[in-house]
Amino acid sequence: MIFKFLIRNRSVFLYGISLAILLLFIKWLEWRLIVIDYTIELYVGAIAVIFTGLGIWLAKKLTQPRTNTLVIEKQVLVKTEHFVLNEAEVTRLRLSKRELEVLQLMAEGLSNLQIADRLFLSLDTIKTHSSKIFEKLEVQRRTQAVEMARKLNIIS
């Protein structure tokens, strides 16, 4: 119990012990002064040296180290994950939600029929959407549409 306490507060404990020893040393010096006729200058010198040391030690102990924050920019290659839909372009081009959806599937390489099946719509509907998309993107073919959409960041 007591040991654990001592270990936990080792620093404080050591400081106390040190002070006690120091006081004893001073007292001993004092005794020496009385018994033997030492000069007072020597005594004062010793005190000065000891407490200068103590001051230095205290300063080192008390001042927390300064922290230099060093920010290193680490370059990370990011593939596709960082896609953010370019809302501005979508609104500028007046692409509807459905059209964007079709465009997305188009970019995945699906045929119109596959897109129709996927969205539970008729082939003709997808054709209509496709035409609208091409019109709005000012392209002629689906491959161009995908290319354009990728460039404008309106598909992932």
Place this chain on the structure above:
Amino acid sequence: MIFKFLIRNRSVFLYGISLAILLLFIKWLEWRLIVIDYTIELYVGAIAVIFTGLGIWLAKKLTQPRTNTLVIEKQVLVKTEHFVLNEAEVTRLRLSKRELEVLQLMAEGLSNLQIADRLFLSLDTIKTHSSKIFEKLEVQRRTQAVEMARKLNIIS
């Protein structure tokens, strides 16, 4: 001359002055001890306090500031990533130079006829190349081929 020297070594000069003043103060205390019958304990205490302070000041003055360098890695997204052809995939898929060329133009949204014109070939040749490409990429349509090629990094 002398002034410049003093300015340059201001720290040392100040330290010397301080010590001189301190010694004077000690001497004055000594004088006080002789004249008036002060207790030696008070004298020692004063010395202790003064030199503890001196120690702290010295420590602060002399030791270079301790610094903990905290390294923070900041991730920076680099999206430039100028295209590097994945040679390994190209050889693995046994794509010929011509096929890669056609695939590239295909990805740019050109029709087979446009590709033919661009490469000074007949439409049928491009169709043959296209078929071969689809076969090797294991896809059915050009859009899928482009998608796959992009994924495999064999086109820019």
Place this chain on the structure above:
DNA sequence: ATTTCCCTCATACTTTAGGGTGATTTGAAT
């Protein structure tokens, strides 16, 4: 010398894509 692959082109045929037009319904805005 033979094989193999690439590149080229051709014919015939099927499938898919795309253009044009029009109609209906629904929901939101004016």
Place this chain on the structure above:
DNA sequence: ATTCAAATCACCCTAAAGTATGAGGGAAAT
């Protein structure tokens, strides 16, 4: 209430894409 855009679907027609097959020349490897 009317207008407007979005979404849906249909029909017709043309263009483009894709499949299958074959064939000939050339270059490189075995």
